[in-house]
Amino acid sequence: MGKTIADKIFASHLRDEPFEGAKVLNLDRVLCHEITTPVAIADLEWRGKDRVFDKSKIKAVIDHVTPSKDTKTAIQAKMIREWARRHELEDFFDVGRNGVCHALFPEKGYIRPGFTVIMGDSHTCTHGAFGAFAAGVGTTDLEVGILKGVCAFRHPATIRVNLRGGLKPGVYSKDVILHVIAKLGVNGATDAVLEFAGPVTEGMSMEARMTLCNMAIEAGGTCGICMPDEITADYLWPFIQDEYPNKEAAVDDFKQWHSDPDAEYKQILDFDLSDLEPQVSYDYKPDCVKPVSELAGARVDQVYIGTCTNGRIEDLRVAAKILDGRTIADSVRGVVSPATPKIFRQALEEGLIDIFMQSGFCVTNPTCGACLGMSNGVLAPGEVCASTSNRNFNGRMGKGGMVHLMSPATAAATAVTGVITDARTLLSRV
Amino acid sequence: MEKIFKGPAIFLDRNDINTDEIIPAKYLTEVTKKALQPYMLEDLKLDGFDPHGDELKNARAVVTRENFGCGSSREHAPWVFEVNGVHTIIAQSYARIFRQNMFNGGMLAIELPQQEIDALFELGKQGTVTLNVDVDAQIIHASVAGQESEFPFEISEFDKALVKAGGWVEFADARY
Ligand code: SF4
Numbered sequence: 190m191g192k193t194i195a196d197k198i199f200a201s202h203l204r205d206e207p208f209e210g211a212k213v214l215n216l217d218r219v220l221c222h223e224i225t226t227p228v229a230i231a232d233l234e235w236r237g238k239d240r241v242f243d244k245s246k247i248k249a250v251i252d253h254v255t256p257s258k259d260t261k262t263a264i265q266a267k268m269i270r271e272w273a274r275r276h277e278l279e280d281f282f283d284v285g286r287n288g289v290c291h292a293l294f295p296e297k298g299y300i301r302p303g304f305t306v307i308m309g310d311s312h313t314c315t316h317g318a319f320g321a322f323a324a325g326v327g328t329t330d331l332e333v334g335i336l337k338g339v340c341a342f343r344h345p346a347t348i349r350v351n352l353r354g355g356l357k358p359g360v361y362s363k364d365v366i367l368h369v370i371a372k373l374g375v376n377g378a379t380d381a382v383l384e385f386a387g388p389v390t391e392g393m394s395m396e397a398r399m400t401l402c403n404m405a406i407e408a409g410g411t412c413g414i415c416m417p418d419e420i421t422a423d424y425l426w427p428f429i430q431d432e433y434p435n436k437e438a439a440v441d442d443f444k445q446w447h448s449d450p451d452a453e454y455k456q457i458l459d460f461d462l463s464d465l466e467p468q469v470s471y472d473y474k475p476d477c478v479k480p481v482s483e484l485a486g487a488r489v490d491q492v493y494i495g496t497c498t499n500g501r502i503e504d505l506r507v508a509a510k511i512l513d514g515r516t517i518a519d520s521v522r523g524v525v526s527p528a529t530p531k532i533f534r535q536a537l538e539e540g541l542i543d544i545f546m547q548s549g550f551c552v553t554n555p556t557c558g559a560c561l562g563m564s565n566g567v568l569a570p571g572e573v574c575a576s577t578s579n580r581n582f583n584g585r586m587g588k589g590g591m592v593h594l595m596s597p598a599t600a601a602a603t604a605v606t607g608v609i610t611d612a613r614t615l616l617s618r619v
Numbered sequence: 620m621e622k623i624f625k626g627p628a629i630f631l632d633r634n635d636i637n638t639d640e641i642i643p644a645k646y647l648t649e650v651t652k653k654a655l656q657p658y659m660l661e662d663l664k665l666d667g668f669d670p671h672g673d674e675l676k677n678a679r680a681v682v683t684r685e686n687f688g689c690g691s692s693r694e695h696a697p698w699v700f701e702v703n704g705v706h707t708i709i710a711q712s713y714a715r716i717f718r719q720n721m722f723n724g725g726m727l728a729i730e731l732p733q734q735e736i737d738a739l740f741e742l743g744k745q746g747t748v749t750l751n752v753d754v755d756a757q758i759i760h761a762s763v764a765g766q767e768s769e770f771p772f773e774i775s776e777f778d779k780a781l782v783k784a785g786g787w788v789e790f791a792d793a794r795y
Binding site: 205227228231254259265268310311326327328330332337339341343376379380409473474561562563582583584588 | 777
């Protein structure tokens with residue numbers, strides 16, 4: 190029997206199996222942000238174990254509430270800042286250099302094929318787009334990761350998701366993943382890795398693949414994963430060019446991580462996407478998803494474009510294309526948060542920021558506080574938000590608020606009209 | 620903090636109860652577990668449920684349905700149970716990270732088949748159910764209105780070792 194990419198990464202990183210089925214892996218990356226890390230730091234200090242296993246493998250950022258909004262968040266920022274200095278972490282991103290963790294760390298080239306990655310954040314699964322095993326963990330796992338560079342997992346099963354058929358214009362990876370989650374259900378992939386494959390996946394940019402993998406957790410998945418290929422090598426090239434004589438060599442090397450043709454899967458799902466419409470969530474679970482046509486006309490109060498799901502340059506380009514020459518509805522507040530400083534600058538240079546501002550959007554610094562109802566765009570009770578984020582739980586963006594998940598194109602079109610709108614009805618330029 | 624696996628249970632009759640309902644994100648600015656105490660299950664969407672009622676206040680165990688603890692990785696979810704003295708959760712299934720977080724903190728996230736969960740819910744209709752979990756024997760003793768019943772369960776050797784060690788930090792520190 191062959192192995193899946195996840196099996197191969199597990200085999201190559203296995204440190205210990207203290208009991209049958211409990212696999213302790215060596216970690217290549219331990220990622221940290223200011224919400225879940227300070228408690229781990231405090232606990233390590235309390236235990237008299239304020240150490241780090243490797244200052245080059247631990248990366249930290251302040252991203253959820255930044256700049257700090259009050260004393261409590263200022264203390265969280267101070268704790269992680271001082272800890273990063275104390276242990277001389279090679280990479281720590283403070284105000285002005287910081288961005289949404291799952292956009293910033295890949296952009297810096299920290300994630301490589303075959304890596305094991307943990308973070309105290311459930312959307313760590315995003316990094317699987319690079320052919321890595323990347324899992325969200327709690328603070329205790331994070332703490333042990335920081336101290337010892339290991340994490341324990343049950344060996345995950347793999348569900349293969351074949352995406353084929355091609356996407357119609359105006360349909361994006363966000364629509365695909367919402368559709369996949371609707372099929373799987375919110376626990377359809379629990380204890381499993383979602384392996385995205387097939388021609389549609391192979392044709393996707395790294396940004397689009399990150400959007401796919403980002404939402405694996407919304408089906409309960411431990412990690413989303415894509416096979417590393419030419420597109421991965423192109424993205425990583427500035428960071429790996431000293432390691433390989435040429436790109437072809439890198440692509441060849443990456444193949445060691447590809448799933449074998451006879452690999453064992455728990456389930457194989459096949460999606461023909463040729464007729465897929467843009468998708469929008471309703472209700473309070475990410476598997477409650479309908480084609481945009483069925484929800485069109487529903488009123489929203491706020492439109493939020495950003496987050497670790499869809500705050501990357503491609504997303505801003507798509508939204509700006511729709512907003513160009515238009516203004517958003519009077520009844521709507523538009524908030525756009527470019528996910529990293531690099532994306533922000535790029536958007537400035539390409540004139541996208543100008544388009545957003547002309548249309549009436551508020552452009553914030555790179556942060557994601559609105560996504561989880563902490564800052565920069567929290568909803569009031571009864572308010573509805575059209576959002577490019579990944580989670581629509583009750584109260585997620587503010588107590589009593591409700592969230593419709595959608596692509597940046599649908600969100601931008603919705604901002605223009607003030608009601609949920611199929612971007613393709615607005616223009617032919619999606 | 621020593622973990623106690625006995626006491627009255629509260630029954631939450633819903634699937635997919637998520638971490639944001641267990642502890643909303645606005646409280647994640649706290650850097651101590653203790654500060655979370657007043658907010659347990661504050662945003663739970665469940666008819667008739669009172670997050671400030673006596674039933675929850677007195678509860679030492681939670682019995683619930685499928686995919687409990689889905690969503691965020693926040694360990695604040697197990698912690699808010701921990702600081703309120705709820706160290707045992709019994710569900711038909713869990714989200715992976717929540718389950719791991721429970722055991723990592725030396726607490727119990729027990730899985731039972733639907734039939735047994737249904738039976739527990741039936742007991743819940745008769746009055747306050749008191750549970751007593753024997754981790755070594757892997758049996759839940761349930762008593763209500765003078766009646767006793769037993770529910771055998773299985774947890775992995777690893778999970779049991781974590782509970783015995785008091786959590787993953789202790790286990791890992793002794794071994795790696
Ligand atoms: S964008 Fe939202 S889901 Fe992503 S890390 Fe930030 S808060 Fe979490």
